[in-house]
Amino acid sequence: MIKLLWVDLEMTGLDVEKEVIIEAAAVVTNNKLETLDQYHAVVKQPQIHIDRMDAWNQKHHKESGLVDLIPTGKDPEVVENELMALIEKNFDPKDRIILAGNSIGQDRLFINKYFSKVAARLHYRMLDVTSFKVVFNNFYQISYAKPQTQHRASADIQESINELKRYLSFVKI
Known part of the structure; x- marks a missing residue:
């Protein structure tokens, strides 16, 4: 059975050289896009990263309540290890996992930099709903x-999965 690893990261910004991950979620689906397993964590980061977010990120992450959760989040290493546990539970060790999501290339940059163990399991191909x-x-x-x-x-x-389902509903093979 083909499985996909859907990932969405919330970051303090888009520049992988300056910004950090503040929230991570993952969903494992089958080829019918049915959820098989899922994971979510807020990532603890030093306050300096939160303070230097640009106006867009300040506004959206404060309104969503995410900023208030960051101080009590999990350390990035813990989040990566928990993501690896999800991967090990749902994928064969020899599988190169296809990463899926919306504008997933941006998330992949942050995965490559901050979650290298996860990155090592990923296939170079990605399913980008965009x-x-x-x-x-x-x-x-x-x-x-x-x-x-x-x-x-x-x-x-979940919205990315629903969006792909919508587009695929027009495909008749």
């Missing part, structure tokens, strides 16, 4: 009315 969005929106004028989320990792993953 590619489907570009094709369906621009070629066929089919869109997905994405509900407003609070930019929290678990909700964002």
Whole structure:
């Protein structure tokens, strides 16, 4: 059975050289996009990273309540080890895991830098829902009315899965 590892990270910004991960969520799905397992954690980071977030990140992460949870979050090493436990539970050790998500290339940069054990298990191929969005929106004028989320990792993953299901509903093979 084909499985996908959906990941969404919330970060203090987009620059992988300056910013850090503040929330991580993962969902394992089968080829019918049914959830088999899931994980979520807020990542503890030094206050300096929170203080230097840009205005967009300050606004969204405060409104969602995420900023208030960071001081009591889990250490990044613990989060990586727990993600590895999820992977080891759901994937064969020889599997190169396909990473899935929306604009997943950005998350992959942070995974490569901060979660190297997770990165080592990933296939170079990724399933990026954004590619489907570009094709369906621009070629066929089919869109997905994405509900407003609070930019929290678990909700964002579920919306990405729902969005892919919408686009795939138009594919007849």
